[in-house]
Amino acid sequence: MTRRTRTLALTASAVAIALGATACGGSSSTTNSGAPTKGGTLTILDDADFNHLDPQRTYTTEGSSMDEEIVRTLTGWDETGSSPKLVGDLATDTGAPSKGATVWTFHLRHGIKYQDGTEVTAQDVKYGVERGFSPDINGGPPYASQWLVGGSTYKGPYKGQQLDSIQTPDKYTIAFHLNQPVADFNQTTAMTGWSAVPKAHDTGATYDTHIWSDGPYMMKSYAKNKELVLVRNKYWSRSTDPIREQNVDEMDVKFGQDQGAIDQQIKSDAGVAQTSIMQTPIAGSDLTPIASDSSLKSRYYKIPAPGINYMAINTSRVKDLRVRQAIEDVVDKTTVRGAFGGSAYGDYATSVLSPGIGGYKKFDLYSADPAGDLTKAKALMKQAGNPKPTMSLAVENITTHEHFADAVKTSLGKIGITVNITPIQAANYFNTIDNVKNQYDLTWGDWIADWPNASTVLPVLFDGRQIAKLPQSNQDLSYLNDPKINAQIDKIGRMTGINEANTAYGNLDEQIMKDAAVVPLMYMNFSELAGSKVGGVISDTILAEPSLVHAYVAH
Known part of the structure; x- marks a missing residue:
């Protein structure tokens, strides 16, 4: 599921596997803990x-x-x-x-x-x-x-x-x-x-x-x-x-407010902000100062998400594997993570599956330095004939994504790739990129498992058969349609042993990364802020959202 987000689709592989899955952690603490009061208005602020x-x-x-x-x-x-x-x-x-x-x-x-x-x-x-x-x-x-x-x-x-x-x-x-x-x-x-x-x-x-x-x-x-x-x-x-x-x-x-304006409004805790909560994550530029402000601790939510933030490489348009591998090596994840808020946003990712998800396997096929390996990337581009391609990058039209896109553009420019940034209205972003008629060379995405198991990640993001089957809601943003990967997805789906299937999913993750279909960026945390009079909020670790099912406002 993406954040403005999709949840994941299962295939047959979910049969016995997800039974062994448990949700990722997240505090269930609430602001204004105590007996809930009745009445009043809870204001929810979303950027789109x-x-x-x-x-x-x-x-x-x-x-x-x-x-x-x-x-x-x-x-x-x-x-x-x-x-x-x-x-x-x-x-x-x-x-x-x-x-x-x-x-x-x-x-x-x-x-x-x-x-x-x-x-x-x-x-x-x-x-x-x-x-x-x-x-x-x-x-x-x-x-x-x-x-x-x-x-x-x-x-x-x-x-x-x-x-x-x-x-x-x-x-x-x-x-x-x-x-x-x-x-x-x-x-x-x-x-x-x-x-x-x-x-x-x-x-x-x-x-x-x-x-x-x-x-x-x-x-x-x-x-x-x-x-x-x-x-x-x-x-x-x-x-x-x-x-x-x-x-x-x-x-x-x-x-409709800019996320930064939402952050500052709720942080101020003045007037209606006292009874307000945000539903979309704190802007990258605000995350570190808010996360480190002890005075905000009681109303700050940091929810580990069972998923990753990534950039898909359209394999049907960027066909040379060496070029895709060069992109993997050259992207400076330190500046990318900075755009999303720094270390509070999450750890650097090297795989599609994230820690805590059944099937996760620790490996790193590309630059050991999160800042990238320019020498290796240039060598790969030389092997590819030193092309000078121009690529489109789809992002949401929000400040955090603008900074992310600039970071990618700078990184890829070092190996001769010109990046044209295409901002898309946030409310329509996934409707646009999921439609196969709207293809881009590079696409920002994030994915949260419908529940924390590889069966709700890899089959959805990389089963190429869905490109034709679901032309208006295709989740395979890398347009990877490898018969061997499709066959392996089916094979794992028929496995009934949890350990056997998890091992196979970890190996499949590594194969997908060998194909350089996506650049994993961060294993995500999502952080939101509430006003001082908002109570009863719990961390929903399935959706990685602040759950409002018990919310109240103090009088």
């Missing part, structure tokens, strides 16, 4: 709008985190303890597998209600999952189409078609028939795509701004790129919800 809130379309951490306030999923994560615990959400429990984990059955809680007082049914969950197959509802995780019988050819419910592999024998029971065993399917159903949508209130491609709530909050108004206002859903009941609370009267999400 969500690319989607439609639960079947969002594939970003911010969108998914915000959706937790509006919609409920079959299962979910209780993160009040020392580590995340999978629990039933809409469902009474975490589901029952049968027929060798090819059938999963869930029983819904009675009395869960939408914002108009009508009850949530199994048929609504079935419809919600089905609508995600429509070509008009694109961008979300591909699990359903991968795993549900008939999913590869199903085109959604809008022309009256149903997916027979989703069975609803009664109002409270739903069963999914899979084309393969998936032992951790119930972790997939914690993602927003497995939420209920009442057919009568589905507005199709415009559902982003018309979501029908069964969570604690409902949409009052949504002016894209300006403001989202959520108010209490009076029909939500804490007695049916094991995850969320409904402490504040209103959540007011404001978009």
Whole structure:
């Protein structure tokens, strides 16, 4: 998942592997700890709008985190303890597998209600999952189409078609028939795509701004790129919800300020800033001074993320392996990390898989010096015939990314590569780069596992078959389509031993790095700041976001 972010897609490899995974650490401490107070408005400041809130379309951490306030999923994560615990959400429990984990059955809680007082049914969950197959509802995780019988050819419910592999024998029971065993399917159903949508209130491609709530909050108004206002859903009941609370009267999400301005506003702790929290990371230029300011410690969140910050090299455009390897060697990661905030942002990365993810293997194929190896890079370019290419670099149009892009441009200029920087509006960034019609030579990306296992990283980012299969939501930004790597992904997917699969994923990571498909930059931490009157915030280590499900404002 990216930060404005996607979560990851699983393939068959997830079957037994993710069962052994645990989430990365992160403090569950809260600001203003104590008994929550009721009422008031929590203000949430974001530098850009969500690319989607439609639960079947969002594939970003911010969108998914915000959706937790509006919609409920079959299962979910209780993160009040020392580590995340999978629990039933809409469902009474975490589901029952049968027929060798090819059938999963869930029983819904009675009395869960939408914002108009009508009850949530199994048929609504079935419809919600089905609508995600429509070509008009694109961008979300591909699990359903991968795993549900008939999913590869199903085109959604809008022309009256149903997916027979989703069975609803009664109002409270739903069963999914899979084309393969998936032992951790119930972790997939914690993602927003497995939420209920009442057919009568589905507005199709415009559902982003018309979501029908069964969570604690409902949409009052949504002016894209300006403001989202959520108010209490009076029909939500804490007695049916094991995850969320409904402490504040209103959540007011404001978009469009520069991240640096957001940082300074919340740091000042004046006026409305006291009851505000940011959802996007502290700007790189502000991170070190804020992280080192002891007076801000009680309202500063540093959440280790199960993922990396990276630059993809488009292998279909930058075809010479030696040129790609030269880029790997010459990028100065010290200046790049400085753009994102320095050491507080994370450690230098040398692999796609990050420490803490099942399958991580420590290796470094390129410059041992994070500042780069110019001599080695120049030698590789000489072997390639000393080309003088011009390459486009896609980044978000935010200050941190501008500094990152300048660092890359300077580094690559030393080996004769001219870089043209292409800033893209942050709210539309992933919609743009994930569309195969919008190809760039170099693309900034980050990735957070849907849950911390290699099965939710490498298959999504490097299975080249998805380029043609998912032209509007392709996650393979390096356009790597190596039959040997694709075959290895399938082979690992059939393994049932966790250790065997993890070893194979570590080796696959190393092979991908030999192909110089991406430049790993940092193993990420995400840092946010809240006002002094914001309480109940916990660190969501699945999404690497400050979770607001227990948030309140002190009076």
